[in-house]
Amino acid sequence: MYQTTLITFNELTVSSLYQLLKLRTDIFVVEQDCPYPELDNRDQDALHGLAYEGEKLIGCLRILPRKSSGAVSIGRVAVQVDYRSHGIARRLLNEAIAYLQEQGEVLIDLQAQAHLKEFYGSFGFEEKSEIYLEDGIPHLDMQMQLSEVPKRLQE
Template sequence: MTPQKELLWTLVPFHELSASELYEILQCRSEVFVVEQNCVYQDLDNKDPHCLHLIGREKADSPIAAYTRIVPPGISFTEPSIGRVLTSFSARRNSYGKQLMLKSIDIVKEHYPNLGIRIGAQTYLDRFYQSLGFIPDGEKYDEDGIEHVEMYYTNTSIPS
């Protein structure tokens, strides 16, 4: 089996995103969360300006392959969070999701040491997040027509 290619990562605070980068991020989020998942919702939720934006590309000049936003404590949850997790449709065959989440977890640990991480996960990805050390925490709930569950990761969680 061929080893997985490591993406080139860029971590950018909102105020340092170029107009082109922001446009590309919003385009990817719209493609995945609105069009692909057939979900009409308000993506622009006033959280982006407070977040760090993690962008993964196969090459420096290639389109976004993977993306998350790192949400500070007190914005979505009491704890820091990882949100808008996506792998572009064309990059999914490369299984970048695990690489993306491990990088995101490391960034949260670096910026918010000694704090856990809380996410609102789509339930069909429950096993994926559990494999990374997240544990379900609470009841399932509907968010914009898609079933979700809160999940929690502690600094003592070890991905399996």
């Protein structure tokens, strides 16, 4: 079975950090053929959601602190190819949303790849922009008011 956790950057072990950076680079740079600076100097301030099978990192996301808009941001949601369609991203997102609610946050921003609009919409995220290109990949801005999250997603 899969284990998930939310931890700060300073709680990452060297092995976990390496696996995290490799997973994100493998997906966002190599698989998506998108040369961009994956290391953006924002991980140090983020809370990291990690999914493991044993000692192997198979999925991740990060939560960035509240911006001037009053919203926290979830991003860098990734799952290794062999583990997709196993509910790992859904589990990580549900845990992140529940955590943010417990912390009293009320607004979450997300830059979604356009083909994942329905997936994020199933959590309660709503479109807030037209589709635009970011690093050559169609994206759109989405946002969720936490007070409107259906109870069934909190379980």
